[in-house]
Amino acid sequence: MEYYKIQLVVIVSLMIVLPNTQGWGEDGHAIICRIAQSRLSDSAANAVKNLLPEYAQNDLGNVCSWADRVRFYLHWSAPLHFADTPDNLCNYQYDRDCKDQDGVKGRCVVGAIKNYTDQLLDYGKNTQNNLTQALMFLSHFMGDVHQPLHVGFTSDRGANSINVHWYTRKQNLHHVWDVNIIETAEERFYDSNIDEFTNAIQENITKTWSDQVLGWETCDSKETACPDIYASEGVQAACQWAYKGAPEGSVLEDDYFLSRLPVVSLRLAQGGVRLAATLNRIFG
Ligand SMILES: [Zn+2]
Numbered sequence: 211m212e213y214y215k216i217q218l219v220v221i222v223s224l225m226i227v228l229p230n231t232q233g234w235g236e237d238g239h240a241i242i243c244r245i246a247q248s249r250l251s252d253s254a255a256n257a258v259k260n261l262l263p264e265y266a267q268n269d270l271g272n273v274c275s276w277a278d279r280v281r282f283y284l285h286w287s288a289p290l291h292f293a294d295t296p297d298n299l300c301n302y303q304y305d306r307d308c309k310d311q312d313g314v315k316g317r318c319v320v321g322a323i324k325n326y327t328d329q330l331l332d333y334g335k336n337t338q339n340n341l342t343q344a345l346m347f348l349s350h351f352m353g354d355v356h357q358p359l360h361v362g363f364t365s366d367r368g369a370n371s372i373n374v375h376w377y378t379r380k381q382n383l384h385h386v387w388d389v390n391i392i393e394t395a396e397e398r399f400y401d402s403n404i405d406e407f408t409n410a411i412q413e414n415i416t417k418t419w420s421d422q423v424l425g426w427e428t429c430d431s432k433e434t435a436c437p438d439i440y441a442s443e444g445v446q447a448a449c450q451w452a453y454k455g456a457p458e459g460s461v462l463e464d465d466y467f468l469s470r471l472p473v474v475s476l477r478l479a480q481g482g483v484r485l486a487a488t489l490n491r492i493f494g
Pocket residue numbers: 232233234277278291350354
C-alpha cells in the first residue's frame with residue numbers, strides 16, 4: 211500500500227513539475243477549438259457531435275489538449291506537433307522541413323494536418339481509421355501550427371532551449387508563447403477568465419479582422435486543408451515577434467508582453483477560423 215502511495219505522489223509531482231512544451235497550453239488550444247465549434251455548418255456540427263467522445267459533452271474545447279497528453283505513450287505522435295526550419299532563414303518548405311528526426315517525410319505538424327484531414331474525409335464510409343482520434347488530432351495540430359514557435363528553428367528546438375525570465379520567473383521562450391502570454395493576458399485583462407478572453411477574440415473576428423476572415427478561411431485551388439500557408443506565416447511571426455528581442459538570458463516584461471499579445475490573439479483567431487473552415491470543407 212505504502213509503495214503505491216509513494217508511486218502516486220511521484221507521478222503527481224512529475225505532472226506538476228514537468229514543463230509543458232507541447233504547444234499552446236490548455237487554454238490556447240481550448241480557445242481555438244471553442245472559436246472553431248461556434249463557426250461550424252450544421253452538417254459539420256453534427257459530424258463533430260457524433261465523433262466526440264462522450265466525456266467531451268459536445269464541447270470540442272474539452273478534448274483539444276488530448277494529443278498533448280497521449281504523446282507520452284503514443285511516442286510516434288511526438289514529432290507531429292511541430293516543424294523545425296533551418297536556423298535564421300525565416301521560411302518554411304514542406305519538402306525540406308516536414309520530416310521527423312530520422313528524416314521520414316511528412317512526419318511534422320503540416321503532414322499530420324493533411325493526414326488527419328484525409329482520414330476524416332472517410333466519415334460516413336467504411337474505414338479502418340479511428341475518426342474520433344483523427345478529429346482530436348486535427349483540432350490540436352491546427353492549433354499547434356498557429357503557435358509561431360512550433361515552426362521555429364532547429365538548433366534551439368523551437369526556442370525550447372532559450373532561457374529567459376518572464377517578469378521575475380525563469381522560463382523558456384517556447385513556454386512563454388505556449389502559456390505565459392495567454393495566462394498573463396487573462397490575469398490582467400480578463401478577470402482570469404478564459405471565456406472573457408475567448409469572447410474578446412470572437413469580437414475582434416467580427417469587427418477588427420472581419421475583412422480578413424474570408425482570406426484566412428480560403429485555401430488555394432481545391433485543397434481541403436492548406437497548412438503549408440499557416441506554417442510559413444508561423445515561422446515569419448517567430449522571426450518578427452517571438453525570437454526578436456528575446457535572446458538567451460533576457461528579461462521579458464511589459465514591452466514584450468504588450469507588443470506580442472496582439473500577435474498571439476491574431477494567431478488564436480486564425481487557428482479557430484481555419485479549423486472551422488477545414489471541418490466545414492471536410493463534412494460539407
Ligand atoms: Zn501540441
